[in-house]
Amino acid sequence: MNQMRLDPRRERLLKRTFVDFQQMSDFIQHPLILERAEGLYYWDSEGKRYFDAIGGIFVATLGHGHPRVLEAMRKQMERMTFVPPLHGIAGVTLDFVERVGNVTPGNLKYVKPFSGGSESTEAAMKFIRQYFKQTGHPGKYKFISRYLGYHGGTAGAMAASGTGSRKTKFEPHMAGFLKVFPPNHYRDTFASWEECNRFAARAVEDVIIHEDPETVAGVIVEPIGNTGGIITPTAEYFRMLREICTQHHVMLIFDEVITGFGKTGAMFAAQTFGVTPDIICCGKGLSNGAIPMGAMIAREDLAEAFWGLPEEDLQFAHGHTFAGNPLACAVGIAVIDEIVEHELDRRAARLGEYLAVRLEGLKRYGVVREVRGKGTLRGVELVRDTQSMAPFPELGMALKRIALNNGLIMRIDPTWFAVSPALVATESEIDEMCSLIEKSLAEALEEVGRREITASLAR
Ligand SMILES: Cc1ncc(COP(=O)(O)O)c(C=O)c1O
Numbered sequence: 001m002n003q004m005r006l007d008p009r010r011e012r013l014l015k016r017t018f019v020d021f022q023q024m025s026d027f028i029q030h031p032l033i034l035e036r037a038e039g040l041y042y043w044d045s046e047g048k049r050y051f052d053a054i055g056g057i058f059v060a061t062l063g064h065g066h067p068r069v070l071e072a073m074r075k076q077m078e079r080m081t082f083v084p085p086l087h088g089i090a091g092v093t094l095d096f097v098e099r100v101g102n103v104t105p106g107n108l109k110y111v112k113p114f115s116g117g118s119e120s121t122e123a124a125m126k127f128i129r130q131y132f133k134q135t136g137h138p139g140k141y142k143f144i145s146r147y148l149g150y151h152g153g154t155a156g157a158m159a160a161s162g163t164g165s166r167k168t169k170f171e172p173h174m175a176g177f178l179k180v181f182p183p184n185h186y187r188d189t190f191a192s193w194e195e196c197n198r199f200a201a202r203a204v205e206d207v208i209i210h211e212d213p214e215t216v217a218g219v220i221v222e223p224i225g226n227t228g229g230i231i232t233p234t235a236e237y238f239r240m241l242r243e244i245c246t247q248h249h250v251m252l253i254f255d256e257v258i259t260g261f262g263k264t265g266a267m268f269a270a271q272t273f274g275v276t277p278d279i280i281c282c283g284k285g286l287s288n289g290a291i292p293m294g295a296m297i298a299r300e301d302l303a304e305a306f307w308g309l310p311e312e313d314l315q316f317a318h319g320h321t322f323a324g325n326p327l328a329c330a331v332g333i334a335v336i337d338e339i340v341e342h343e344l345d346r347r348a349a350r351l352g353e354y355l356a357v358r359l360e361g362l363k364r365y366g367v368v369r370e371v372r373g374k375g376t377l378r379g380v381e382l383v384r385d386t387q388s389m390a391p392f393p394e395l396g397m398a399l400k401r402i403a404l405n406n407g408l409i410m411r412i413d414p415t416w417f418a419v420s421p422a423l424v425a426t427e428s429e430i431d432e433m434c435s436l437i438e439k440s441l442a443e444a445l446e447e448v449g450r451r452e453i454t455a456s457l458a459r
Contacts (some may be wrong), residue, residue, distance in 0.1 A: 004031055004046055021166070030401060032409075037064035040422055041431055042409065053410040053419040053433050058226070058258045059289040060375075062338055063422040067116045069290045069334045076330035085319055094453040096329035098335045100297060103267045104328055106276035110303035112316075113324040113332070117257035117283030118152025120294040121220065124279045125156050126219045126318050127298060128251045134305045137249070142176040144207055144250075148228030149182070151220060151281075160220050163227050178211065180204055182225055183233045188389075197233050201240035205248075211246040218278075220253040229416030230372045230379025232298050238275040245278075249304075252277040257294070258377070261285035262339050262423050263282040265349030265375035272374055278302065288335050293328040327359055348375040351439035354427055355419070358434040365441060367392060370389075376425075377417040391415040394451070398444035408436040 006014070010033065019027050035051075037044040040063055042050045055061055062069065076092060083090040093113060103111040105133040112127075112296055114120050132140040144149065147162035158166075161174035167173065182195075184202040190196040208216050219241060225231035245252040260282035261268035266272045268280060279302075283294035322328075339345060352375035359371045361379055369381040369389055382399075384390040396414025403410060410416040421433060 001403065002268065004033065004044060004048075006031055010045075030404065035369040039063040039065070040425060040433075043048040045112050048407060050404075050407045050409050051433050051436055053408060053421055053437070055285070055422055056289050057284070058263070058409070058420050059284045059287075061262055061285040061344070061420075061423050062288045062335065063424050064289070066288055066290075066338070067389075068145055068338050069153050072330045072334035073290060073326075073327060076327050079326075081327050083137050085321065086326055089324065090326035092326045092333070093324045093329045096324075096332050099333050100295060103336060104280065104297055105268065105270050106277070107163075107281055107299050107301065108297045109300040110298040112298075113329060114283075114294040114296065115320060115322045115325070115328070116152075116294045117255075118154040118280065118294075119320060119323065120156045120257065120266045120281035120296045121151040121157045121160065121253075121255055122154050123296045123318055124281050124298070125160065125218065125220070127296065127302075127316060128253070128279070131218055131251075131302055131305050137214065139214050140249075142178060142182060142203060142211060142216045142228050144178045144216065144219045144414065146182045146221055147185070148231065149222055149225055149255075150227040151222075152257075162314065177180045178207055182221075182228055182231050183237060184231045194234055194236065199241065200233070200370075201237045201244065202239060207242040208244065208248045208250060210272065210341055216248065216250050218251040218253055219245055220255055221253045222257075223259050223273060224264065224269075224373060224377060225280065226258050226342075226379075226418065227409075229378065229381050229412070229413065230373060230418050232236055232372045232379075233273075235273045235275070238273045242275045242277070251279060253279045253281060255281045257281060257283040258420075261335065262345040262348050263375050263377040263420060264373075265352060266345050267339065269374070286335060287328060287331045290331045291328045292322070293326075293332055295327075295332070336370075339423070345375075348423045351421075351423070351425060351427070351430065352376045352378065355421070355430050358430060359419075361434075362438060362441060365420060365445060367395060367441075367445065377418070378422060379416050381416045382414075392448075395444055395448050399440055400445070402443045403436070404439040406436055406440050408433070408440060410437070 002192045022145050029256045033045045034042045035045050042052050045136045097111040100111045128139045145160040151157040151160045159177040162179045183197045254277040256268050264272040278299050280297045287293035306314050306316050364367050369383040372379045382395050391416045396412050402414040
């Protein structure tokens with residue numbers, strides 16, 4: 001297997017840093033050191049080209065180095081790069097607030113820009129806790145989220161995440177975070193996927209009732225759950241969550257850090273599923289990866305609880321030095337304008353249909369349980385065989401290494417893989433990506449099969 005050569009200096013430097021969620025002793029065996037990106041491709045330090053099937057990591061929805069984004073940055077850079085958030089706000093930040101409000105569902109018009117997804121989810125939960133304290137429900141502080149969900153790396157966002165060992169390493173987490181299972185956990189228990197989703201939604205209501213609704217502040221979910229393998233509930237599941245939350249005066253937060261900005265076939269997954277939450281959190285695609293950026297978008301009327309007389313001390317007690325940074329806001333405007341003007345969300349819906357058909361074609365290998373997702377955000381669950389439906393992590397691990405070797409970057413976890421190509425990809429680029437996936441899967445199957453034969457000979 002061809003492998004990047006590491007010079008001693010780079011090897012030494014790699015030992016001085018960490019790559020996210022990677023065992024560094026393993027990473028250093030197959031390091032990926034990238035130097036350049038353009039459109040749908042990355043190039044590593046040896047000049048090898050990679051097809052970026054995942055937009056960096058669900059980020060570069062317009063393709064890397066998009067000219068409109070770079071131009072917006074350049075112009076803003078020459079004008080002003082920083083405004084102290086404690087004393088003022090940039091004019092371009094207000095323009096950004098307006099642009100976001102133009103594309104959100106319902107009354108979601110209150111916008112607080114941040115520097116990433118974790119800041120957005122963390123802020124949303126603080127916002128809701130403070131909201132209830134200021135509106136006569138001081139006992140409402142608990143959040144319900146889902147196992148397998150991921151809401152970020154900061155302490156509160158991690159407490160809301162349900163990702164096993166990623167979170168247990170840091171326990172105990174702060175109090176008031178409860179978990180339910182996402183719909184896919186009961187998949188084989190029910191006669192239909194719809195019934196499985198109804199059960200999962202009712203479980204949320206059961207928890208609210210048994211915890212006492214006067215203690216529950218919010219429900220936070222990813223509309224499409226990445227970390228569980230692109231878990232894609234039914235629209236009815238979200239309608240039920242909406243009704244349950246409204247009935248018990250609990251805020252529904254959609255963590256759209258991955259699903260936001262066009263990927264699911266609409267600007268937000270909230271629109272794809274036809275449900276308006278009380279808060280949307282976003283990040284990733286909002287800046288196309290040009291600059292760290294996120295935003296919390298709340299119902300405008302919720303923000304009214306933070307007004308009042310100057311002496312009342314009702315202000316949202318939260319802030320970050322770089323939040324609402326003018327450079328980031330200029331980038332956010334460019335990204336939104338590009339999606340709106342070129343109807344890239346609709347394009348994602350069309351391209352997604354094409355992509356899904358290509359991925360469905362992988363079923364002929366007999367190791368694909370399901371192709372899931374919406375628009376260009378798609379996941380494939382890998383199983384040992386389609387009778388037992390047993391997970392096949394060895395295959396995923398081999399696929400991860402082989403795909404990289406074949407010049408393909410995607411998310412592999414290892415019982416599923418996900419792709420999220422740029423919304424601007426052409427059908428022939430989707431073909432190129434799917435051919436690389438198929439070649440890598442075939443090679444991984446051969447390798448795993450060979451290993452199984454060798455193991456059985458040794459027994
Ligand atoms: C659904 C979701 N929420 C929140 C986050 C945290 O965002 P960030 O890494 O920008 O802090 C992520 C990151 O992967 C995510 O996937």
